[in-house]
Amino acid sequence: MQKKMEGFAGQLTSILPQAKIKFCAQHIFCKNLYITxxxxxxxxxxxxxxxxxxxxxxILIYCVKGRGWFSIENKSYEVKPNEFFIIPAGAAHHYGAHEKDPWSIYWLHFAGNDADFYYRLLTKTQGKAPVSAVVSTSRQLIFYDIxxxxxxxxNTDNIIYSCSCAHAYLSSFQNTQIKLSANENSIIQQCITFMKQNLDKPLRLDEISAEVGLSSSHxxxxxxxxxxxxxxHLxxxxxxxxxxxxxxxNSHNIKTISYSLGYxxxxxxxxxxxxIMGISPKHFKNK
Structure with a gap:
């Protein structure tokens, strides 16, 4: 069976464009810790x-179900449920799901002036080996909030907010409890849900507006x-x-992707x- 880097049923991902990464790296607050x-x-x-x-x-990978493995510095480790590991920037590595009991994982790439601090803080007891994590509802809420x-x-305010959440998310692996508020706008969330369900179509503004019962101008x-x-634009x-x-x-080529997204x-x-991303699809695919 061909190995996969992406394309799992029910997956969620968000990837910052190069321009947004540059914004984070230069912003007075975000430059300390940001998610790419x-x-x-x-x-x-x-x-x-x-x-x-x-x-x-x-790279932080947190296993919540199933099993996996990773290799770094010529040593391999097994990863079990409620364990996480962090791969330091620049380190050659290899990781994957267990063949018969594949993992379910939350993951993120993070950078910034404080990135090495969090790496050392969270791995100081185990070194590069997996670390046990107490199950935390607040940690899941922070992830979905990000x-x-x-x-x-x-809206750059949302990027700045996600950077503040990055501190809370990483700290949660030290059992920090964070109380969160939902901060949801129901109409906007309805629009996002409708958009996600119709990514294969060239939706017009009037179609989106009709879905939530508002005029296009409103x-x-x-x-x-x-x-x-x-x-x-969203x-x-x-x-x-x-x-x-x-x-x-790798099972998709650029032409197929463009057609599947309504282009x-x-x-x-x-x-x-x-x-939007600052690089061409071809360069993104090969990076």
Missing amino acids: DIGYYPNAAHHERERPKGCAQY IQHLELMN LSSLFKKQVKSSPI FTSLKIQKACQMLMD EDQYHFSRVFKK
Whole structure:
């Protein structure tokens, strides 16, 4: 069976474009700790990833079900439920799901001035071996809060908020308890759900507005106030996030991806992708 880096049923991912990563690296608050990639892979059968030259960010992988493994510095470790490990930036590594009992994992890539501090804090008792994590409802809430805000990354306030949550999320592995509020806007959430269900279509503003029972002008005003972008711009961003997931799965080519996301012209899709992510789909697929 072919190994997979991406493409698991029910997965969640959010990947920051290069311009947003640059924003985080330069922002007075975000530069201390920021997330570049984050996701959840449930029942990730045949999941495997190898980076012989390492990764530019630290990688945390938290197993909540099933089993997996990872190798670093010529040593291999088994990973069991409620264990996590962190791969330091620049370290060659290889990891994957157990063949018969594949893991379900929460993962994130993080960087910044405080990244090494958190790496040393959370691994000081075990070194590079997996570390036990107490099950925490608040940790899950923080994760989904980060994902929700990064879906609205065109509003830089949401990126700054996700950076503050990154501190809380990493600290939760030291059993820190954080009380969270939902901060949900039901209309915007309805729009996002509708958009995600129709990524294969070229939705118009009037179609999105009709779904939530508002006029196009009212919905646009609401998005401008709360999201700092238009509904169509957010819809396009969600399409490109989905494209990122598909590009990391070698079973899809760029032409197929563009058609599956409602773009009849793959060259138009490539221009839109580069405008948002800062690199072409081809370069993203090969990075």
